[in-house]
Amino acid sequence: MTRLPSPLTLSCPSGSGTVRTYGAHVMSWAPTGADPVVWVSSQAKDSVGEAIRGGVPICFPWFGPGRSGDLKPAHGFARITEWKLADRISEDDAAAATARFILTHEDIDPQLRGAFPHPFRAVYTVDFGAELIMSLTVTNTGSTAFEFEEALHTYLSVGDSRRISIDGLDGARYFDKVAQQEEQQSGAVTITDETDRVYHSQDTVRVKDPAMGRTITVAKEGSANTVVWNPWTEKSKAMDDFADAEWQSMVCVETANVLGDAVHVDAGKSHTMTQRLSVSRDSLLR
Numbered sequence: 001m002t003r004l005p006s007p008l009t010l011s012c013p014s015g016s017g018t019v020r021t022y023g024a025h026v027m028s029w030a031p032t033g034a035d036p037v038v039w040v041s042s043q044a045k046d047s048v049g050e051a052i053r054g055g056v057p058i059c060f061p062w063f064g065p066g067r068s069g070d071l072k073p074a075h076g077f078a079r080i081t082e083w084k085l086a087d088r089i090s091e092d093d094a095a096a097a098t099a100r101f102i103l104t105h106e107d108i109d110p111q112l113r114g115a116f117p118h119p120f121r122a123v124y125t126v127d128f129g130a131e132l133i134m135s136l137t138v139t140n141t142g143s144t145a146f147e148f149e150e151a152l153h154t155y156l157s158v159g160d161s162r163r164i165s166i167d168g169l170d171g172a173r174y175f176d177k178v179a180q181q182e183e184q185q186s187g188a189v190t191i192t193d194e195t196d197r198v199y200h201s202q203d204t205v206r207v208k209d210p211a212m213g214r215t216i217t218v219a220k221e222g223s224a225n226t227v228v229w230n231p232w233t234e235k236s237k238a239m240d241d242f243a244d245a246e247w248q249s250m251v252c253v254e255t256a257n258v259l260g261d262a263v264h265v266d267a268g269k270s271h272t273m274t275q276r277l278s279v280s281r282d283s284l285l286r
């Protein structure tokens with residue numbers, strides 16, 4: 001078992017965080033003086049070949065088991081592959097500290113690439129500052145079109161997931177992966193059971209967290225889906241990299257293009273998906 005090297009730290013006056021070259025995986029972020037916004041499990045694995053439970057895994061080029069339902073590894077190869085660090089810009093007076101990573105088809109273990117034999121170049125830029133801005137651009141470097149799924153599988157830290165409300169999805173249609181059926185959202189999303197939903201929505205989402213007295217805003221571009229995931233009690237117990245009660249302190253709000261909204265890219269073309277996290281104090285919510 002090969003342990004992962006320590007993540008890189010990026011900081012500027014307005015915020016700081018950490019990111020690994022393994023998976024180009026954001027491990028932490030908080031604006032200066034604020035509590036951590038990005039959550040990582042106390043049981044997260046730390047070895048090459050394993051997915052990391054928490055942070056911001058990049059799901060690419062498929063989501064879960066893919067649209068065929070039988071692809072492995074779960075959520076694609078990007079989160080368990082070493083990305084190249086192309087740039088690291090951290091200046092004392094800058095508004096953000098930036099890391100840029102690159103992944104191409106040549107970097108992928110041939111055994112994992114089998115289900116996605118297409119030439120591509122992915123560039124992932126992360127700005128750590130008062131906001132956390134993550135932008136993933138995928139370019140088709142081959143001569144024929146292809147489709148892919150993608151998600152920035154963001155684990156957010158919350159005071160008590162049973163008390164949060166997620167605004168911005170009212171009226172949106174969603175696929176309920178637990179009930180395996182299409183539904184329509186009415187009002188705010190609350191967590192009252194295992195929750196695993198793929199919403200059709202391009203809108204900004206706000207996670208109101210009365211236990212921490214704050215609101216986390218997830219804004220996005222180039223994304224047709226928002227995934228909301230909380231494993232609740234039984235699924236938590238079944239995961240060996242997740243403590244039994246940790247479902248209370250996290251929720252995933254994922255910026256995505258998956259299932260029927262998979263991205264089509266013609267030869268030589270690119271697609272960019274961007275997610276921006278910010279946080280505000282809500283003293284009235286407490």
Ligand SMILES: O=P(O)(O)OC[C@H]1O[C@@H](O)[C@H](O)[C@@H](O)[C@@H]1O
Nearest residue numbers: 051064074075153177196227229
């Ligand atoms: O355990 P993994 O592969 O990291 O996935 C966690 C969850 O990720 C969510 O995005 C999926 O919708 C869930 O179905 C899945 O269980």
